[in-house]
Amino acid sequence: MGEFTIKDVARMCGVGVSTVSRAINNHPDINPETKEKIMKVIEENHYIPNNSARNLKRTESNTIAILIKGIDNPFFLAMFKTFEQELGYQDYTFMLQRVQQEEDELAVAQELAKEKRLRGIIFLGGRVDREAKEFRALGIPYVLCTFAPDKSMLTPEVNYISIDDEEESYRIVDYLCNLGHRKIAIIRPTYSDRGIGRTRYSGYVRALKKHGIEVDPGLVLYMKDDIEAFTPANGYAVTKELLETGREFTALFTMSDTTAIGACKALLEAGKRVPEDYSVAGFDGIDMALYYHPSLTTICQPKEEMARASIKMLLDLIEEHPVKNNQQIFKAELRPGESTQEL
Secondary structure (H helix, E strand, O other): OOOOOOOHHHHHOOOOHHHHHHHHHHOOOOOOHHHHHHHHHHHHHOOOHHHHHHHHHHHHHOOOOOOOOOOOOOHHHHHHHHHHHHHHHHHOOEEEEOOOOOOOOHHHHHHHHHHHOOOOEEEEEEEEOHHHHHOOOOOOOOOEEOOOOHHHOOOOOEEEEEEEEHHHHHHHHHHHHOOOOOOEEEEEEEOOOHHHHHHHHHHHHHHHHHHOOOOOOOOOOOOOOOOOOOOOHHHHHHHHHHHHOOOOEEEEOOOOOHHHHHHHHHHHOOOOOOOOOOOOEEOOHHHHHHOOOOOOOOEEEHHOOOOOEEEHHHHHHHHHOOOOOOEEEEOOEEEEOOOOOOO
């Protein structure tokens, strides 16, 4: 029989190797019953940890990568503190990797997994519509967070944390319709976008249909390709062009708070009033939306809760603990602000 190793201990106890390492090193972050079970197996099998086993936590990478599209978005910035806190409690570190708009998130993840010896990856934002087998090829645990799931790819093994973007978009546009607005413009990402832009647009269409309003193609506006998506600059540029066309509208839904802030600036510069002349609604619930003047009507995503849930799910996958629900949909909150009013 070969030498009894730390992997044998992990297998017999039904835990991960890093859990055995924590028990050996008397780490406080381990269930007492699990630790007792591990130490009993070690004693019964006369296992003597070698230097590499004792120093596993120091020699093994304990890094989680956060892949993010839209790193300048305040919505994501608000999640980083939660990521850092939760991972710090578990003796993990995290690295941020920005993914450019035109880059493939999965290709970037594959390179990082090889180069950095990552323990896991969280995909934050962007568009991820790949098949489950392509994520398995990463060879490490992953969680998709704050993305619009493509229902065609959602096999039971795909791990994700999200809100129902279509339903929440429907809620805020329905709110505008209930205020009496019938000419509601929308700023969405580029036509080729297959992520939250497409999903939130579906909610917009569904809400109009409920109120017997036909979609006016002239009020469906697309963000500029040469300006980063979901930014104040994009909202400003698109709204300015909308005003120059002379098309009639009474409300504007921008799909993000940052885009809404840029849109408001364009309206105010043109001598228009918000909400007296035009109602404006955003999405995300960033802090700035509450303190902007006028305060924005928006959909508040539970960002801290989603960040914590993402970390818990990922660490459970890394430690090979049972994951009760690997596909979690969070409820958002419609927060009326001063940027909208009844007609």
